[in-house]
Amino acid sequence: MAHIIGGVGTTHVPSIGGAIAKGKQTDEYWRPFFDMFPPVRGWLGRSKPDIAVVIYNDHGLNFFLDKMPTFAVGAAAEYRNADEGWGLPVVRSFAGDPEFSWHLIESLVADEFDIVSCQEMLVDHAFVVPMQLLYPDVDPTGAGAGWPVRVVPISVNTVQHPIPSAARCYKFGKAIGRAIRSYQQDANVLIMGTGGLSHQLEGKRAGFINKDFDRLCLDRLVDDPAALTGYSSEELVELAGSQGVELLNWLVMRGALGEHVSPVSRSYHVPISNTASAVLALAAA
Amino acid sequence: MAHIIGGVGTTHVPSIGGAIAKGKQTDEYWRPFFDMFPPVRGWLGRSKPDIAVVIYNDHGLNFFLDKMPTFAVGAAAEYRNADEGWGLPVVRSFAGDPEFSWHLIESLVADEFDIVSCQEMLVDHAFVVPMQLLYPDVDPTGAGAGWPVRVVPISVNTVQHPIPSAARCYKFGKAIGRAIRSYQQDANVLIMGTGGLSHQLEGKRAGFINKDFDRLCLDRLVDDPAALTGYSSEELVELAGSQGVELLNWLVMRGALGEHVSPVSRSYHVPISNTASAVLALAAA
């Protein structure tokens, strides 16, 4: 039987990929950020996930507004990264697990989630950067799939409103959890939620950060995630910033973990680029 | 306020488009089929829809298996038909109603339907043939949008399993109905559901037709559509044939009409190509 070991929420901004490419991890600016990860990696080393289900949002690499999914689930044997237009190195591909993916898709559709199934899917920085953060020993630009886990990318629309509500995202996460737990083959599964926390890239409010709201979100993600489902999309934009709504990816992740979790590691650092960065690792009870 | 005048269910097989292109409507083979439509057209002439919401399934023109949506909703200003590979004439484009489309999308996402929004969308024979059948006076290959209605295409995955369940489709239809009724601008809206009825194109069972089941479906679509939501996707394949599951498009249409309807016209004719053809027009109560 598949077993959910727990979840990791992490920031995914592209400049982290740039810092990794340039080896800046110990620079004064970057050190506090990269220092947040060793405890998470220690836990992963002990709990040995076989599969990572990565909840993220595509930023215009695989999806455009001609066909914009609310929820899209990968079902490919391999996922490639690609040029996003601003010069990040393209990282090595990721091995999928189509059988596991199709099990998720069957279960999610039976549970009345109207997902898009993707037998080809390019994964952008929001998928790639978190993998690089969790697995820094993998040479990111080497050939083939050197990553120690198979992956299922799940993309959530946090780009174009109407975005799915916090309540719907939390339910989606719960359904992903049910789907995984009903998989008959043995596998340790890690859930990742990427993006956030508070940030806003555009408009007069560019640079907006809301530490109080971020800390409240981190608290509630641990002890009472349902409390976060009361916010409307507009409230989330107001409180977390236009791009801070990527918090939804964390909420999907949290939903998959089940009622109770034990915090493994929690850290928060402002600023990384224009963003309040955070890392939260939660062991499933 | 927008007002739903009623719905039309109709077969959409490509060979109908071929018969129209060749002017075969009065040939012995085709006459019984085309004779089913005048009563429907009479009703449309009296109830004057401004907008047609067309529930259909794309057969591999706009969507491929790299990104296969469960439910996709058009939000374009114009929808073009295009070459499907087998020589049907490409028909003139259809004018959309983006404001109305976005209202539907906002409402459906708020109602927890995880739709794909499509700001560009090619429409295939499953959309085009029914429009030609309802509006035979429009020169199909003329330039521009000569069609007397604006349109919103809504595509349902009936191609790749897991397809949405009959129960989910019926709920989706109800949500479409709620969305339309909450639109503040005046408009008479027709709902169309296309495809079916029983047919199977592939395998040893190619040519399969099930008149008893078709008649039962037509009965229940009028008086008790919820009764059809008890069938699993596998049961629908068994009873209606692999491609007969296009019945789901009719069920979405029926869901949008509300509890009670008055039958305007009902007819059934076997065979058209490999298909049991049917036309059902229902006035909303």
Added chain:
Amino acid sequence: MAASKTIDGTMIFDGSVARRGYALNKLCYSFNDRANREEFLRDEGAYCAKYGLNPQQRAAIEHRNVMELLEAGGNVYYLAKFAGIFGLDVQDIGAQQTGMTKEAFSAKLMEQRT
């Protein structure tokens, strides 16, 4: 999951079939475009290689055999675009799969005339 869904004479196009047939269906999907149809007709082998067809798929294309194409993971909606290249319609396809002449296949349907 596929195993639970067995209906006589019917193959449900689900994830496991779609996965097997992906390259074949992608090739057929490309036939929406006339230029691709012409490229296929000019050099069938090169076109199949470009889409990464496996030997079973390549043989099924070569044989113009619908049952083989289905076995190789083809979906009938995409295969219809392949058949269209040769002017074949769904009745030709039906006849071939059921081992009938097209006339006999059509007559069998006409027997059920309402």
Added chain:
Amino acid sequence: MAASKTIDGTMIFDGSVARRGYALNKLCYSFNDRANREEFLRDEGAYCAKYGLNPQQRAAIEHRNVMELLEAGGNVYYLAKFAGIFGLDVQDIGAQQTGMTKEAFSAKLMEQRT
């Protein structure tokens, strides 16, 4: 619907904005591809015409002005691909929108350092 969502200094990218900005965002989306970036740099006017930009969008592209691009319906994720052509990052964009130097914009963020 858009009218109900007013947050100071913030434009919610919803259907009405997405509709207005479709051609502009499609042009920016094309910049995932190096060949397109190069084509744009070779003949900016022709490239904008090819994507059917309206005069407001064309002017905003010409001015490299983020606020104008947003007004013209641009989404910041796609616009970032346009900015990337000129080596500009989200801090450059932030500085331009808030009328600061990049140093001042970064310093304002650093003030909130945890």
